[in-house]
Amino acid sequence: MNQWVKDREKIWIGIRRDLHQIPEPGFEEFKTQRYLLNVLAGLPQERMEIRTWRTGILVKITGTGAEPRRKFGYRADMDGLPIEEETGYEFRSTHKGYMHACGHDLHMTIGLGIVTYFAQSEHSISDDLIVIFQPAEEGPGGALPMLESAELADWMPDQIVALHVAPEYPVGTIATRPGILFANTSELFIDLVGTGGHAAYPHKANDMVVAACQLVGQLQTVVARNIDPLDSAVITVGKIDGGTKQNIIAERARLEGTIRTLSAESMTKIKSRIENLVSGIETGFECRAEIDYGANYRQVYNEAELTREFMGWLEQREDVTLFECTEAMTGEDFGYFLAEIPGFMFWLGVDTPYGLHHAKLEPKEEAISLAVSTVADYLTWKSGQPV
Numbered sequence: 001m002n003q004w005v006k007d008r009e010k011i012w013i014g015i016r017r018d019l020h021q022i023p024e025p026g027f028e029e030f031k032t033q034r035y036l037l038n039v040l041a042g043l044p045q046e047r048m049e050i051r052t053w054r055t056g057i058l059v060k061i062t063g064t065g066a067e068p069r070r071k072f073g074y075r076a077d078m079d080g081l082p083i084e085e086e087t088g089y090e091f092r093s094t095h096k097g098y099m100h101a102c103g104h105d106l107h108m109t110i111g112l113g114i115v116t117y118f119a120q121s122e123h124s125i126s127d128d129l130i131v132i133f134q135p136a137e138e139g140p141g142g143a144l145p146m147l148e149s150a151e152l153a154d155w156m157p158d159q160i161v162a163l164h165v166a167p168e169y170p171v172g173t174i175a176t177r178p179g180i181l182f183a184n185t186s187e188l189f190i191d192l193v194g195t196g197g198h199a200a201y202p203h204k205a206n207d208m209v210v211a212a213c214q215l216v217g218q219l220q221t222v223v224a225r226n227i228d229p230l231d232s233a234v235i236t237v238g239k240i241d242g243g244t245k246q247n248i249i250a251e252r253a254r255l256e257g258t259i260r261t262l263s264a265e266s267m268t269k270i271k272s273r274i275e276n277l278v279s280g281i282e283t284g285f286e287c288r289a290e291i292d293y294g295a296n297y298r299q300v301y302n303e304a305e306l307t308r309e310f311m312g313w314l315e316q317r318e319d320v321t322l323f324e325c326t327e328a329m330t331g332e333d334f335g336y337f338l339a340e341i342p343g344f345m346f347w348l349g350v351d352t353p354y355g356l357h358h359a360k361l362e363p364k365e366e367a368i369s370l371a372v373s374t375v376a377d378y379l380t381w382k383s384g385q386p387v
C-alpha cells in the first residue's frame with residue numbers, strides 16, 4: 001500500500017466519522033458540503049480550483065504536464081438515507097431518522113483522500129484531475145443535472161472512475177467486470193383513491209387497503225411470469241401507506257417501490273404490465289389510480305477496454321485481491337456519467353454482516369486507505385500512459 005496514504009489512516013477515519021454523523025437527504029447536503037469545503041480549504045491551494053454546484057462540489061487539480069492534458073475524474077456521492085441508525089457507533093448519526101447506510105460517507109472520504117494526495121507538490125500528476133462530489137444519488141438523482149451543468153461543462157473528464165462499498169467482500173477485495181455492473185432502475189409510486197367509511201359498513205365504502213394488498217400480490221407475478229428467466233429483473237415494494245385509523249376504511253393507499261432490469265426492453269415490458277394490472281385494479285375496485293415512475297437511472301456499464309486494463313493493473317498489487325463479479329441489481333446514477341464518459345465503477349470490500357441500506361451497516365474503515373492508495377496509484381500510473 002502507498003505509505004503516504006497509510007501513514008494518514010487516522011485522518012481519513014476521522015473524516016469518515018465526522019461525515020457519518022451528518023447524513024442528509026438528496027439536494028439537502030448543506031452541512032456535508034460545508035464540511036467538505038472546510039477540509040478542502042485546509043489543503044495546499046497552488047494547483048487546486050473549487051466550484052460548487054447546488055449542494056455538490058467540483059475540485060480540479062491542475063496537472064503538471066504540458067498542454068493539452070487529459071482530465072481524469074473520480075466521482076463520490078454525498079446523500080444519506082431515511083433510516084434510523086442501529087449501529088453501536090459512538091459517532092452515530094446526529095440527524096434523527098437519517099443514516100449513511102450506503103457508504104457515501106466512505107466514498108466522500110476517499111474522494112477527499114485523493115484530492116489531499118494530489119494537492120501535495122511531491123505527488124504531481126501530469127494530467128488534470130477532477131474530483132466530483134455529487135448530491136442526491138439515492139434520489140432524485142444528481143448525476144444527470146450535474147452532467148448538464150455549466151460548472152462541469154469545461155471540466156468534463158475524459159475518463160472517470162467511481163467505487164461503491166461492498167459489505168460482502170473482505171477488506172482488500174476489489175470486484176468489478178467489463179460491461180454491465182449495475183441494473184437499469186425506475187422508481188415506482190402508485191396512488192389509489194377509493195371511498196372511505198366506517199369499518200363496520202364495508203358495503204358503503206371502497207377499501208384501498210384491500211386494493212393495495214391485491215396489487216402488491218399481483219405485482220409479484222410480473223417478473224415471475226412475464227420476464228425471460230435468463231434476463232434478470234426485480235420489482236420491490238418497499239413502502240405501503242394507507243388509511244388513518246384501525247376502525248376507518250381507507251380512502252387512500254400509496255405503494256412506493258422500485259423496478260430493476262438488466263435490459264432496457266424488460267424495463268419497458270414491466271412498466272406496460274404494471275399499467276395493465278393497475279388498470280385492472282381500477283376496474284375491479286372501482287377506484288382511481290395514478291402511477292408515477294419518479295427517477296429512472298441508466299445501467300452502470302463499464303467500458304470494456306479500460307476495465308480490463310484496470311483489472312490487469314490490479315493483478316500486480318499485493319494489497320488487493322481482484323474478483324471478477326457478476327452484475328448486481330443495485331442502481332446508481334453514475335450510469336449517466338458512464339453513458340457520456342469512458343470509465344468504470346468497482347466494488348470495494350468493507351466486510352460487514354449487514355447489507356447496504358441496513359440500519360446496522362458498519363463498513364470496516366481500513367478499506368478507506370486501501371481505496372485512496374489504489375485509486376491514487378492507478379491515476380498516477382494511468383497519467384503516465386500514452387493517450
Ligand SMILES: CC(=O)N[C@@H](CCC[C@H](N)C(=O)O)C(=O)O
Nearest residue numbers: 138139185186187258330331332
Ligand atoms: C447502490 C444503491 O443502493 N443505489 C440505490 C439507487 C436508488 C435508485 C432509485 N432511488 C430507486 O430506488 O430506484 C439502489 O437502491 O440501488
